[in-house]
Amino acid sequence: MDLNDLYRDVIVDHNRNPRNFRAMPDADCHAEGFNPLCGDRLTLYVRLEGGVIRDVSFQGTGCAISVASASLLTESVKGRSVAEAEHLFATMHAMLTQEDADVDVAGLGKLGALSGVRQFPARVKCASLCWHTLDAALHRQTEPVRTE
Amino acid sequence: MSVAAPAALSPPPLDVEAIRSEFPVLARKVHGKPLCYLDNAASSQRPQRVIDAVSGYYETTHANVHRGVHALSQAATDLFEGAREKVRRFVNARSTREVVFVRGTTEAINLVAQSYARPRLQPGDEILVSWLEHHANIVPWQMVCEQTGARLRVIPMTRSGELDFDAFRSLLSERTRLLALTHVSNALGTVVPVRQFIAEARGRGVPVLLDGAQAVPHLPVDVQELDCDFYCFSGHKMCGPTGIGVLYGRESLLAAMPPWQGGGDMILAVTFERTVYNDLPWKFEAGTPHISGAIGLGAAIDYLAELGLERISAAEQALLEHATASLTAVDGVEIVGTAPEKAAVVSFTLRGVHPHDLGTILDMEGVAIRTGHHCAMPVMDFYGLPATARASFAFYNTAAEVDRLVAALRVAKEMLG
Numbered sequence: 317m318d319l320n321d322l323y324r325d326v327i328v329d330h331n332r333n334p335r336n337f338r339a340m341p342d343a344d345c346h347a348e349g350f351n352p353l354c355g356d357r358l359t360l361y362v363r364l365e366g367g368v369i370r371d372v373s374f375q376g377t378g379c380a381i382s383v384a385s386a387s388l389l390t391e392s393v394k395g396r397s398v399a400e401a402e403h404l405f406a407t408m409h410a411m412l413t414q415e416d417a418d419v420d421v422a423g424l425g426k427l428g429a430l431s432g433v434r435q436f437p438a439r440v441k442c443a444s445l446c447w448h449t450l451d452a453a454l455h456r457q458t459e460p461v462r463t464e
Numbered sequence: 465m466s467v468a469a470p471a472a473l474s475p476p477p478l479d480v481e482a483i484r485s486e487f488p489v490l491a492r493k494v495h496g497k498p499l500c501y502l503d504n505a506a507s508s509q510r511p512q513r514v515i516d517a518v519s520g521y522y523e524t525t526h527a528n529v530h531r532g533v534h535a536l537s538q539a540a541t542d543l544f545e546g547a548r549e550k551v552r553r554f555v556n557a558r559s560t561r562e563v564v565f566v567r568g569t570t571e572a573i574n575l576v577a578q579s580y581a582r583p584r585l586q587p588g589d590e591i592l593v594s595w596l597e598h599h600a601n602i603v604p605w606q607m608v609c610e611q612t613g614a615r616l617r618v619i620p621m622t623r624s625g626e627l628d629f630d631a632f633r634s635l636l637s638e639r640t641r642l643l644a645l646t647h648v649s650n651a652l653g654t655v656v657p658v659r660q661f662i663a664e665a666r667g668r669g670v671p672v673l674l675d676g677a678q679a680v681p682h683l684p685v686d687v688q689e690l691d692c693d694f695y696c697f698s699g700h701k702m703c704g705p706t707g708i709g710v711l712y713g714r715e716s717l718l719a720a721m722p723p724w725q726g727g728g729d730m731i732l733a734v735t736f737e738r739t740v741y742n743d744l745p746w747k748f749e750a751g752t753p754h755i756s757g758a759i760g761l762g763a764a765i766d767y768l769a770e771l772g773l774e775r776i777s778a779a780e781q782a783l784l785e786h787a788t789a790s791l792t793a794v795d796g797v798e799i800v801g802t803a804p805e806k807a808a809v810v811s812f813t814l815r816g817v818h819p820h821d822l823g824t825i826l827d828m829e830g831v832a833i834r835t836g837h838h839c840a841m842p843v844m845d846f847y848g849l850p851a852t853a854r855a856s857f858a859f860y861n862t863a864a865e866v867d868r869l870v871a872a873l874r875v876a877k878e879m880l881g
Contacts, residue, residue: 317495319828323821323879331880354820354836355850377850379818380880439824 321432322439323380326388331380336373336390348460349376349449351441356382360389360449369393369401372450379442381433386446388427398454405447412440475772478779483771483860486511490860497830500865505650505678505809505856506834507700510764514703517763518756529755530729530746544755547762548745554765555695556686557712561744564718565758568709569677570600572696573644575711575748576673577604579724580694581642587613590639592632592670595621595846596649596656599839601675605644614641621846625652625801632661636668643672647679651840651854652801653784653809655683662692671717677701681858682780682807684773687712699757704764708757711748718744725750776859780808783857787866794873796881800852808857811838814873816881819851825879826853829872831865 340346340361349358358376362369372394374386393401407424410417411431421428433443441463448461484490489509492499501509521543527536529544548560557563566572581591591605595618602616609616617640619632636643643665648655662672673694679685681702687695694717699708713721723730723741727750732740741747768776787810791797796815814822823835834854837844844850855869 317828319825319879322824328880354818355844356820357850379820381821436824439820442820 317435318432322436324429324432326426326429327380327384330384330387334374334383334387336387336394337375338373339375340371340373343371343373345453345456347449347453347457349445349452349463350460351378351382351445351463353463354379354382354442356442356445358382358386358446358449360386360446360453362450362453364398367399368397369395374446378445379439381430381439381442382445385430385443388430389446389450392425392427393450401450401454405451408447409444412444475775478771478775478859480779480860480862483511484862486513487860488512488515494830494832495828500829500831500868502855502857502861502865502869503832503834504681504858504861505653505701505807505838505854507706508681508703508858509860510703510705510760511767513767514705514760514763518705518760521756521759526755528752540755543759543762544753547758547765550762550765551710554685554769555680555710555712556688558688559715562687562712562715562718564711564713564745564748565753566709566711566748567707567754568698568700569675569696570604570709572694572709572711573601573673573675574604575724576694576696576713577608579721579748580713580717581605581614582608582611583722585609585612585614585641588639589614589641590617590637591615592617592619592635592640592643592645592665594619594627594632594645594656595842596625596627596646596652596654597644597840597842598646598650598675598677599841600677601644601646602842615639618842619645621843625649625654625803625843627654627656627661629657629660633664636665636670640665640668640670643670644675645672646675647685648676648682648807648809649801649840649843650678650809651838651843651852652803652811653678653806653856654801654803655679655805655807657805658690658692662690666691666693671714678807678809681768681776682773683777693717699761699764702761702764703767704761705754705757708754708761710761715744718748721748723747723750727751729753771859779859780857783861783863783866784808784810786863787855787857787869790866790870791873794870794877796877797873800847800849809854810856811852811854813849813852814876814881817876819853821880822853822873822876825876826869826872829868829875831869831872833869 343361356378363371671693676697680697695712700706730750800811819835
């Protein structure tokens with residue numbers, strides 16, 4: 317285990333300067349995520365157009381992993397179809413949680429920076445919270461997402 | 465012939481290296497670095513003699529207690545009840561009838577909530593707690609309020625992490641049925657001046673329960689001198705086993721309380737028409753108790769008494785001073801909770817670094833601290849913080865370990881700050 321695998325430059329950068337970090341008054345759907353263990357809280361907003369994610373943003377507080385993960389999520393799903401976003405959620409989930417996952421990390425682009433999180437089991441939920449929250453938003457779930 | 469030297473005014477300080485050699489876990493490494501264990505407020509470590517007391521009991525003496533005439537049952541009962549006497553002496557209860565073994569502080573508080581408070585509470589009655597409480601001294605009262613229609617009132621805290629005594633006085637009313645107060649705050653380390661609160665409450669006829677989980681391991685506690693009605697603490701925070709704790713209760717109150725759980729051991733006679741409950745304290749100990757836990761707790765008490773709580777307290781205060789000064793000197797560190805009297809707990813934040821990231825980075829340096837809300841979410845809300853980092857010290861920690869904490873903070877700053 318190496319800390320530099322966890323806090324890669326991309327993650328440090330997205331934590332310091334989160335992208336799409338704003339509320340979205342005209343969002344079509346939004347959901348809240350909460351990680352009771354570390355107190356991470358985020359709200360994820362999505363604007364849809366014909367099954368395509370036209371805009372996505374988030375607000376909240378959390379550790380570097382959860383903020384960077386949410387920021388990277390917004391960059392990576394904008395412009396994608398809902399089906400593509402859900403496929404990406406499944407891929408991210410596999411990469412974060414499965415030792416022997418068959419995931420093309422290089423093909424994930426910047427999201428691949430989160431592949432080191434798996435070695436830190438206590439931190440996996442920090443990285444996955446935003447993806448569960450996106451899933452909840454897309455399914456118009458009204459109950460806040462909890463990782464515990 | 466030599467003449468005995470006059471007794472020293474204060475005992476010599478603790479020999480920390482000799483003490484450390486008694487704690488096997490302190491010799492281990494974490495991520496390739498020597499363990500620097502600074503999470504004692506969550507749970508302390510155990511010396512070999514406590515581990516030996518537990519395993520020795522299982523190896524040579526185990527049988528059920530209070531039940532058999534055979535040799536092992538008698539020996540196990542003697543050890544178990546012997547541990548109760550050690551607890552009695554340790555907190556200076558009047559009698560072992562006032563010492564109930566429970567799973568821990570949480571269970572002790574729940575017992576009082578359900579057995580003492582619930583039958584007495586009427587709609588409109590009030591239970592008084594403080595803003596500093598651990599969830600274990602909030603939720604059981606909320607539950608009993610829900611069951612009875614009573615109301616929970618909260619003594620406000622101040623920016624330094626102290627309690628507002630004047631506000632407390634004005635909250636006390638003819639409707640107040642109980643004051644449930646922490647002795648030492650787990651999140652901030654504040655030592656609450658409980659004598660003052662107890663005197664005021666009892667002067668108004670209000671009984672007082674103290675949550676002593678964070679106090680008993682670090683300062684001498686005398687329940688008669690405190691004059692509290694209930695005092696609750698856990699074995700695992702004072703070098704004893706997990707799953708064992710103590711409810712001290714004033715005998716007249718315990719005697720009037722109904723049993724909390726029914727079962728074996730808490731009865732004298734059972735027929736389908738009528739059951740006669742056992743005497744104190746067994747009335748509150750249904751089922752086979754945590755025998756090995758009680759014996760281990762007895763060994764831990766012997767150990768702490770041998771070291772001396774005054775010496776333990778002095779050693780920990782020196783660590784607290786060193787930690788407070790060293791952490792304050794780190795740019796970006798803010799200490800949360802600055803009461804004049806504190807146990808050796810330092811809650812803090814580091815600018816630009818979330819406590820959870822700090823916890824991971826420190827762990828990789830071998831330094832174990834707690835990060836999060838410390839089961840005291842109202843305290844975090846008071847400061848508008850989602851979480852803090854908390855270093856909490858025991859007498860087996862060293863100044864060099866404080867320095868390792870500070871060095872690890874600098875690593876975290878460099879990485880994320």
